[in-house]
Amino acid sequence: GAGVSQSPSNKVTEKGKDVELRCDPISGHTALYWYRQSLGQGLEFLIYFQGNSAPDKSGLPSDRFSAERTGGSVSTLTIQRTQQEDSAVYLCASSPGQARSYEQYFGPGTRLTVT
Amino acid sequence: DAKTTQPNSMESNEEEPVHLPCNHSTISGTDYIHWYRQLPSQGPEYVIHGLTSNVNNRMASLAIAEDRKSSTLILHRATLRDAAVYYCILRGHNAGNMLTFGGGTRLMVKP
Numbered sequence: 001g002a003g004v005s006q007s008p009s010n011k012v013t014e015k016g017k018d019v020e021l022r023c024d025p026i027s028g029h030t031a032l033y034w035y036r037q038s039l040g041q042g043l044e045f046l047i048y049f050q051g052n053s054a055p056d057k058s059g060l061p062s063d064r065f066s067a068e069r070t071g072g073s074v075s076t077l078t079i080q081r082t083q084q085e086d087s088a089v090y091l092c093a094s095s096p097g098q099a100r101s102y103e104q105y106f107g108p109g110t111r112l113t114v115t
Numbered sequence: 116d117a118k119t120t121q122p123n124s125m126e127s128n129e130e131e132p133v134h135l136p137c138n139h140s141t142i143s144g145t146d147y148i149h150w151y152r153q154l155p156s157q158g159p160e161y162v163i164h165g166l167t168s169n170v171n172n173r174m175a176s177l178a179i180a181e182d183r184k185s186s187t188l189i190l191h192r193a194t195l196r197d198a199a200v201y202y203c204i205l206r207g208h209n210a211g212n213m214l215t216f217g218g219g220t221r222l223m224v225k226p
Contacts, residue, residue: 043159093158100146100212101166104214106158106160
């Protein structure tokens with residue numbers, strides 16, 4: 001079946017502009033996660049959605065970052081007034097549920113470059 | 116959160132078995148042991164997970180020590196496609212719902 005998809009695959013933007021990154025999770029998966037990976041670094045958790053519960057935003061680095069998940073499916077990560085340090089690969093993952101025994105399925109990522 | 120310790124890198128020859136170790140001496144009784152891998156320029160990929168018993172799937176085997184303070188991911192016959200960074204991750208009740216990635220082990224496979 002179809003996996004997690006993300007768009008765009010690459011995004012180049014100028015410092016100060018806003019960007020929107022999209023994630024389409026696997027159908028039926030109730031949990032959705034956003035991570036980012038800076039060049040040569042490990043993965044960093046950003047935000048987590050589970051069903052209709054309030055999202056866990058504990059990983060968002062600043063108030064310039066926000067995310068929403070409409071209808072329990074597609075999610076959009078928005079970065080306002082982008083900075084050069086926002087350059088990274090942004091990864092989305094989905095999971096059948098929140099239990100710690102579940103695996104997460106990752107998308108291919110969006111590579112964001114802020115010039 | 117309980118932490119894991121993995122070697123920074125390992126080398127293997129193609130077609131030979133590979134044993135990737137992970138130490139987690141502060142693991143709690145309810146922590147699951149998960150393994151993911153990340154191939155170059157791709158998102159992480161789930162490999163296997165377990166709680167107490169050894170586990171096998173089509174990709175790998177997971178051997179868990181009796182005291183659960185360490186585990187080993189076993190690739191039975193390494194291929195060039197297995198060259199990746201392998202992450203050992205603990206998931207427990209209080210760990211939140213996200214995956215916390217450490218540095219992982221970079222596996223290099225020689226033809």
